[in-house]
Amino acid sequence: MEISHAVEDYLKIIYELQGAGGKVNTTALAERLNVAPASVTGMIKKLAEDRPRLVNYERHHGVTLTTAGEKIALEVIRHHRLIELYLHEALGYSWDQVDAEAEKLEHVISEEFEDRIAAALGQPKIDPHGDPIPTKEGVIAAPTGERLTDLAAGQRGRVARVSDDDPALLRYLAELGIKPETAIAVVDRSPFDGPMHVRVGNRSPQALGRQVTDHVFVEVR
Amino acid sequence: MEISHAVEDYLKIIYELQGAGGKVNTTALAERLNVAPASVTGMIKKLAEDRPRLVNYERHHGVTLTTAGEKIALEVIRHHRLIELYLHEALGYSWDQVDAEAEKLEHVISEEFEDRIAAALGQPKIDPHGDPIPTKEGVIAAPTGERLTDLAAGQRGRVARVSDDDPALLRYLAELGIKPETAIAVVDRSPFDGPMHVRVGNRSPQALGRQVTDHVFVEVR
DNA sequence: GCCGAGATTTAGGTTAACCTAAATAATTTC
């Protein structure tokens, strides 16, 4: 049974939403997939009935991946992240362009292609946004760093990763110099969820809103 | 109206079968597309009715591309050939592997990707099999060379291109050293469609069957 | 323990791209 692009997308998104290990609900999935909730129910039912079963599903109580489903999700994520890195490193794509292109390529490349770009990149472990790349065997490192939002004034460290959803945000972060590996320090935080003042590298401090700090993860030292 | 992968394939194959300028018949198209003849009729009818019209069609009398259809076909072919060359040059794919991968990638890459690989390759004019790469504007050079089959004993020249359909044939040709740019000379030909003896580069002469010589094109000097 | 908001599922379509089998048109052969 050949796995369709649509199914690969479902599995990938379920994996991402599962995160720690919770159940994923229909609406969240529908939103991320840009699809009506009813369509999600339909697809999920099929994935839970067909063999091999790719998801566990109980009506009204959310979905999780089976081992088989997770294996496929991790293959797709490996493709996605390798492609992102390759586009960035080998073809000079900017940070905010890679996601859209990878979204399409991830479903069509062969094992051969995967192996060759992985080799060309030196078997890399993280993608351009700092996310870990699963191995061919389906092993993935735990994502590192804690939300910038959660740091206290005075804490410092290095940017571990930034979330890769929103190209506009990525462009803004690039402008600020916030990318994996750059040094970052919290100068102070305004109370009541006000802006945070942050020093990036050796630039002068910047005020960042919650929208931004929620999507930056820091390895505190 | 977004053009589907299926439609892109139809247009590409119609272009290839049209060749000089003849009409393309349903059966040939069906064979090349691995689809039932009835399916071809259905698709062709839609392409001829929808606007913009992509093909000219008259029941029982074959199909040709409209200008709009040809433009799309040439975009797809440009993608295909650029990708083939990129896989070969940048990622070390062997000659016979590139076609299958390009077949899938050609439908999903962005303009950005097209531009970047074309730039990385130095705006190339021919693909690894010697076929001309259409320009971004949809201009394509006439394919060069004449069939090795049609050469007389004593004629010599350089391989211009080889047809790219059959991986097994491509592997065999690679073994023989027959690829674009290599020198080639007809030593003699047996009568009654018998094998042809050919000298490739400075190797000792080889006997080649019709199956092979039909798919090699030579620029006679 | 009920009520209602919000989440989820069911019911009933739609569309694109394919299929097989039967009917018809075109072409080749005698």
Next chain:
DNA sequence: GAAATTATTTAGGTTAACCTAAATCTCGGC
């Protein structure tokens, strides 16, 4: 030029993935 062969089309289905609108659940708050 009629018959036989081959090519093409029509008719009637199938499947995957989606949709909207109308039920039906679930759960937090009272």
